[in-house]
Amino acid sequence: MSDNQNLLAEQRRAVILDEVRRRGGVRVNELTRKLKVSDMTVRRDLDALARQGVVEKVHGGAVPVVEASTHEPGFEAKSALELSAKEDIARAAAELAVPGSAIALSGGTTTYALAQHLLDVPDLTVVTNSVRVADVFHAAQSAGAAGGRRPGAATVVLTGGVRTPSDSLVGPIADQAIRSLHFDVLFLGVHGISVEAGLSTPNLGEAETNRRFVRSARRVVVVADHTKWGTVGLSSFATLDEVDTLVTDAGLSAGARAEIAEVLPGLVVAGEPEEGGSG
Template sequence: MTDEQNLLAEQRRALILDEVRRRGGVRVNELTRRLRVSDMTVRRDLDALARRGAVAKVHGGAVPVAQTSSYEPGFEAKSGLEPRAKEEIARAAAAMVAPGAAIALAGGTTVYALAQRLAEPSAPGELTVVTNSVRVADVLYHARRTRSGPPSRPGGPTVVLTGGVRTPSDTLVGPVADAAVRSLHFDVLFIGVHGISAVAGLSTPNLAEAETNRHFVRSARRVVVIADHTKWGTVGLSSFARLAEVDTLVTDAGLPAAARAEIEEQLPGGLVVAGEPEPAP
């Protein structure tokens, strides 16, 4: 490799590292378009950065290595993590939604996967969905526009998007969001988490998001947490609910047996493991 080629590679990697730090993660297909190079070149660059300990590779991209309790990765970075588990969890959670229900969908990539399920033509009808996720609102809004229905009533759910300040996860938080959420009442809240543990409960690295999530939990008759197994044992900066305040936890088969026992102790009968057959009665 020539000195010029080495320089170009280092320039690319510096740009990639800057994007990872600024956005909380990058995806390979985005980098190929921005840098105008092949997938193979980008993957070699990510391999080189990972060997230096500058980034951590994930499915389809890379995220920063250092993750403290106050670190909050961006939506794109998180969307590449545990995609199969999220799909299984979303399928199981969608089966819990009754036609005509008023539901709340908080932010996060697992909740977004659920929203994609609820946007399908076979999803329960007449739903009212309140969300503080820009991504969730967008996918459900487009479902309402494209799904067929009677002339007097368009298909798809009715979507209410709270206002607020946008976070790296594309959720809206702060006083405006808090005021909107606490004035409403939901049949079911579906909420994702940054971390969940027996001691810290549900937690997030964002203080404002924690407060908004507290209002979501208080306004719901039933609280359903949807989180893949990697969230167990992770603790963010701020807790917003105790595990005992959760009615149901929907997770995937990767959850260890010891964690299942801890959860079942606090949520008797409230653990749903997506992708596994239900036990015989």
């Protein structure tokens, strides 16, 4: 299957998911008319969304999966979702990191993808509470020239704390470390983002640690794929007026983009097809 066909499938599934969440359910025949595709194509898209755990198939259509606000998937489960979207987001967000600056990266699979692109940004000081993110930089430095740290390699500070299912370190030790620091930019992954609840997570410890991150940053950049919009976790830790930029992917619906434009000063939609390109 070509990259273009994959992109079209992702765009269709984003529309379907938006319809399911907005209306509380959809029928296959409604989607075939709306998307102008075959019954078989819609059913394949619903199968894919059901495997991701975001819709539940019912006779003739699908309804949203309503998770408990305390449900927290593990890192491995989340890392398998929205892979191309996270890669697009990571590539775009890395362009916002200035060489020589002090940045913070929270835990999450999107910040993990971002860390791999930040390896090319020289002389960063990186503070993170993510074991996985720290491992990305450690592995790159270990793979470098033997006998010393390569020029321009990042200085990485990993906070202490109690490990969550997302492989983040949270709690009083992490909070105390972050409280005394000041970052040029915070790149923040989230469980959910909405106008009403702001940024949220199902983990109470992570909520407090993320709150400390936000307070210590001059600029807050949220990195979140389109499925996070409209999701609400147990604990809110920041309002949208504390966010400077949201970096998301092309699957974000037009309605969501309009809502975001009203409340956020910066929106970067990564992975949009270039206009005027050759067929």
